[in-house]
Amino acid sequence: MVGFVLIMLLVAIIFLVFLGIYLRGASKTHETESKEVASFLEAVSKLTTECGFSSEYLYDVSKLIFECSKNPEATCHNNKKICNVLKETLNNAINSTWNFNENSPTKAYFMQILKETSADKIDVISPIGYIPPRSQYEIRAAEKPFPNGIIMKLEIYY
Amino acid sequence: MKIQQMAFMLVAVMIFFSMVAIVYFMIVSSKISDTAEDLRQEEAKELARQMAGTPELMFSKRSSPESSVVDLNKAIYLKQHRAYQKGFWNLDYLAIERVYPRPSRQNECDAENLGTCRFLTIINNTQDLVGTQTAPVAIVWWDSTLGPGGDYRFELGRIHALASRP
Numbered sequence: 001m002v003g004f005v006l007i008m009l010l011v012a013i014i015f016l017v018f019l020g021i022y023l024r025g026a027s028k029t030h031e032t033e034s035k036e037v038a039s040f041l042e043a044v045s046k047l048t049t050e051c052g053f054s055s056e057y058l059y060d061v062s063k064l065i066f067e068c069s070k071n072p073e074a075t076c077h078n079n080k081k082i083c084n085v086l087k088e089t090l091n092n093a094i095n096s097t098w099n100f101n102e103n104s105p106t107k108a109y110f111m112q113i114l115k116e117t118s119a120d121k122i123d124v125i126s127p128i129g130y131i132p133p134r135s136q137y138e139i140r141a142a143e144k145p146f147p148n149g150i151i152m153k154l155e156i157y158y
Numbered sequence: 159m160k161i162q163q164m165a166f167m168l169v170a171v172m173i174f175f176s177m178v179a180i181v182y183f184m185i186v187s188s189k190i191s192d193t194a195e196d197l198r199q200e201e202a203k204e205l206a207r208q209m210a211g212t213p214e215l216m217f218s219k220r221s222s223p224e225s226s227v228v229d230l231n232k233a234i235y236l237k238q239h240r241a242y243q244k245g246f247w248n249l250d251y252l253a254i255e256r257v258y259p260r261p262s263r264q265n266e267c268d269a270e271n272l273g274t275c276r277f278l279t280i281i282n283n284t285q286d287l288v289g290t291q292t293a294p295v296a297i298v299w300w301d302s303t304l305g306p307g308g309d310y311r312f313e314l315g316r317i318h319a320l321a322s323r324p
Contacts, residue, residue: 003167008174015178035200036293039207042226043296046312047258048304056305060312093314096258097294 034140037154041144044093045152051076051085061089062146069115069124069150086113087125094129098156108132108157116149124150132157206293206319209252214242217298219310228254228317230278230299234269237280244283251290251320252281254297258314272299283322290320 045062052058054077059067067074068083075081090111098106109129114121137157144152209215210228214236217229233254236242256276267275297315302308 008170011174011178035207036203039226040294040314043294043314046224046227046296046298047314048312056303058304093258096260097314097316 034142034156037140037156038142038144040094040097041142041152041154044090045144045146047089047093049085049089051078051080051082053077061086064089065113065124065146065150065152066148069113069148083125087128091128094154105158106156107137110155110157112153114151114153116151121151131155203291203293205321206291206317207295209247209249209317209319210293210295212247217310224296227296227298227312228315230254230267230272230297233278233280234267234272237278243281245322247281248322249281249319250284250322251279251287251318253277253279253318254295255292255316255318256297256313257294257316273301284320287320290318292316292318 045060045065047061048058049061049064050058051064059076064082064086068086072083073081074083076085094109094111098104098109100106100108108131110131111128113124115124139155139157141153141155143154146152211225213223215228215233217224217227217232254277261274261276263274264276265271265274267278293316295315295317296312298310298312300308301311304311
């Protein structure tokens with residue numbers, strides 16, 4: 001009878017250990033490449049903005065990224081800073097495409113535009129959005145490369 | 159007596175392992191059904207994404223096609239052709255929505271209001287839109303206010319597609 005109890009205890013402990021490992025793996029945040037996010041980045045890079053050489057010749061987002069990375073103080077025809085217009089445009093585009101509130105499946109987003117230099121990566125604009133504090137969200141992410149080592153990254157937290 | 163105890167113990171061990179196996183297979187089968195559902199949804203979303211790359215909707219400038227950009231001017235033209243509404247793409251519903259800049263009105267697009275409208279419904283063969291999948295796309299239309307004589311204006315949109323039910 002003692003042997004039976006010992007075997008049961010041993011099996012129960014092994015089962016609990018496996019269950020613990022399984023649940024830990026399931027609760028960890030995991031990032032997946034998302035075609036939807038990739039399609040968004042592709043589409044948003046072509047977006048005609050309200051900033052340009054003149055009110056008739058408006059830049060697209062790709063051009064704003066290039067100009068902002070070249071000179072962060074550069075301005076549009078309406079004297080707004082190119083980097084600020086870029087940030088505002090991307091922020092509005094993301095919020096128009098997904099809803100981020102308690103009742104929607106998408107909870108938060110985090111976007112970065114980085115420029116790779118020989119030493120490290122620097123932010124072209126300060127990151128948009130935030131990384132939520134709890135780490136059990138599923139992340140759907142994508143990147144879009146631009147010339148001159150610039151990368152646009154977007155993470156959507158579900 | 160000892161043999162009887164042993165037999166009871168073996169039966170108990172068997173029952174215990176059977177219960178563990180049942181729990182394990184329940185977890186595994188629920189994961190498989192989740193994965194199958196994800197795949198079905200992904201396939202439907204792929205259909206929505208592919209629609210932006212069809213020659214009938216795709217934007218091309220000076221003979222260089224851009225596969226992820228929907229030409230609204232072409233789409234308006236398609237809407238007027240009945241041939242595309244019945245069985246050409248095997249779709250029950252196909253619409254393009256302007257997302258950003260957000261239009262001020264919620265109206266349907268036509269050739270006159272292309273700059274201010276929100277929806278362009280090309281195919282609408284069903285009342286039941288459950289299962290419609292969407293994908294972000296760039297949309298483009300000819301804006302006569304840009305440039306000296308007009309230019310293409312790119313915006314952010316969504317394509318909505320629902321495959322025909324068998």
